[in-house]
Amino acid sequence: MGLTLFDKIWDAHVVAQIEGGREILYIDKHLIHEVTSPQAFTGLQSRNLPVFRTDKTIATADHNVPTINQHLPIEEPLSAKQVAMLVENCKDFGVELYGLGHPNQGIVHVIGPELGITKPGMTIVCGDSHTSTHGAFGSIAFGIGTSQVEQVLATQCLLQMKPKKMRITIDGDLPPNVLSKDIILYLLSKLGTGGATGYFIEYAGSTIRALSMEARMTICNMSIEMGARGGLIAPDEKTFDYVKGRAFSPQGALLYEAITYWKSLFSDEDAIFDKEIKYSASEIAPMLTYGTNPGMGIKVDQQVPIQTDHESPESFSKALNYMGLKSGQSLEGMSIDQVFIGSCTNSRIEDLRIVADFIKGKKVAANVKAQIVPGSKQVEKQAIEEGIAEIAEAAGFEFRQPGCSACLGMNEDKVPRGKYCVSTSNRNFEGRQGPGARTLLASPLTAASAAIEGKIVDVRKYPS
Amino acid sequence: MKKFTKVTSSAVPLPIENVDTDQIIPARFLKSITREGFGENLFRDWRYDQSHEPKSDFVLNNDIYKGSILVAGANFGCGSSREHAAWALVDYGFQVVISSYFADIFKSNALNNGLLPIRVSEDHLEEIFKAIESDPNASFTVDLENQSLLIAQTENLIQFEIDAYKKMCLLNGYDDIDFLISKRDEIEKFESTYKVY
C-alpha cells in the first residue's frame, strides 16, 4: 500500500513507538514567542535543564508588541514585561532571538518561510495554533501548548498519537478576484469548525497547484479553524524556487541533494486517506463571515442563513445577536467601520501588493478607519521599497509596524465595541479583536474594497 | 502535576457549542508570565459587564450551580493553542470538563495539567444537562481507574475512553516531560542517524 505525504514525513521522524500507540516524534524546528514561552522556561529552570538543541530553536516577539514607535520602550507594563522576559530567557538559554528592532522580527509564521527556516519534509512546532501555515511547504507543522513547548525545549521531541489523514482536492480555475482566502473560508463554511477534528489535511488538486506559495500558506494557516491538527501541500517547483537563496536554505551541492529528497515528498497514487473530499473551484466566490466562528461564512451575494448544520439554534442566535445581524439580511451593501489588513493569514508582500493595486489612486471612505499591518520587518521594508506604503498612506490607510496587532487585540490595536471590522485575519470569535468587536473575515481584496467603498461590495464586479 | 483518582461533585452547566479559547480566557489577559491567577478571568467577557460587575445571567455568577465539574456543549476549547485556557479552568477549581467533543489541542493541554476532559455521546450529554436542570445539586462521580462517570440521579454509569498512557500519567501525577527526559539516549541516537535539510 502506498504512503501519503503525511506518512512519509511523520514516519521519518519517529524516534520510538511506545505502548498505547503513542510515538516519540522528533522536531526539526521549534519557533517560540513571548506569550506562550515564559512558563515553559520557568519549568526548565525549576528542573535545572538547558535547552536541548538551541540550533533548532528560534524566537521572535510578535503577539503583544505595539505597531507604532517600536524603537521606544513598550508603554503597557505587562506587555513590556513579557517581551523583556523573552529577551532574558533567550539570553540565559542561548536561543537566537529576532526581537523588536531586529531586521528579521515579525509574526512567527511569516518569518519562518521568508527566512528559509521552513522547508519541505520538516517537523515544525510553535506554541501557536496557526503553526499549520508552514505546512504549505510540505512539512508537518502544528501548534502546541506551553507544557509541550517545555517538552520540546528539554528534549526536541513530543509524545504524539498519529492523527488520521484527510485529503481535500480542489480542481479547476478560480473565478476572477477570488483568492485563496476565499477558498479556505468556503471550505470552513462547508465543513464547520469541527469538520476536521482529529485529522491532518492534505490539500491537493489543480487549483491548489496553481496557487503561489503565499496563497498556499493562507489556506494551510486556517486548517486549524476546521479543527484539524494541521494542513499540508506537497512541495513542487514553486516550493523549491521559493526556498532557494533564503537565509536558512541549503546551498550548492546540499541544495541539489535536498531538492532530490524533497521531490520524493508526495502522496503515492495508491495511498489511502481516512477521508476524502472534493470541490470544484468554479463554485467558490468571495466569502465573508457573518457569525462568531470562522465556519459561519457565506458568499458575498448570499443572505445570512436562518440556521446552519453546525450550530444549535441557541448558539446560532447568540452569534447573530452579538454581530447585530439578522437572518435573511444581505452583507453586500452593508456599511462598515474598520478594515484590518494583517495577521499571519494575509500580511505577506503578495497580500499587500493585491491591496495596493486595488487602492492606488483611490481614497478610504470617510466612515472607515483602515490599517495595514505588515507581517514582518522584511515585508515592511519591501512594501516601502515598492511604494506600497506610500500608496496606502495616500489612500488614507495607516501603515503600521509588524506584529499580530488587531488579529487578537493583545496590544492597543483593538476594534471598539459594536463596530464592524472587515479583517483579513483568521478568527471572528466574540471579543477576539477587542471586547464587543464585530469581525467579518474576508480576503485582502474584499477588505480593500470595503475600505474604499465604506461598505461590503462584491469584488467580482471590478476588473481583475 | 497533582494525582487524579476520583471526583464526586455537582456540576456547572454551560450548554453552548464551540466554546472557544478566546471565551475561556480572552487574549488581553494572557500577559502573565506564571501559570497562576488565570481563574479570575475565566470566561471574563461572559462573566463581567463593561463596568466589571458580575453579569447575573451567567452561570458562574449563579450561586445555585457549584462544583468541580464543568459540562459544556460540543467542540469545547476550539481556537488557539493557549494552555492558559486549561490553566484558567484549573485555577478556578475545575477538575473535569464533560462535552460531546473537544478540540484537539485543548484536550492535550488539559491532560497535561491534570484536568480531565471526558467525551460522552450527545444523548448522554443531554441526560447530564437534564439532571442538572432538574436538580442543580445533582451529583456525579468520575472514577478514572474504572473510566466511569456515574449520574447519581439516573443511576446511569457511563464508560468513557482515555488512552492508557494518559490515564497512567493522571493517576500517578506524571507528565510527558519526565518520560521524554528518560529517553534522551534514544533521542540522541536517532539524531545521529537522521538527516534534515
Ligand code: SF4
Ligand atoms: S497573527 Fe493572529 S493568528 Fe497569527 S500568530 Fe499572531 S495572533 Fe496568532
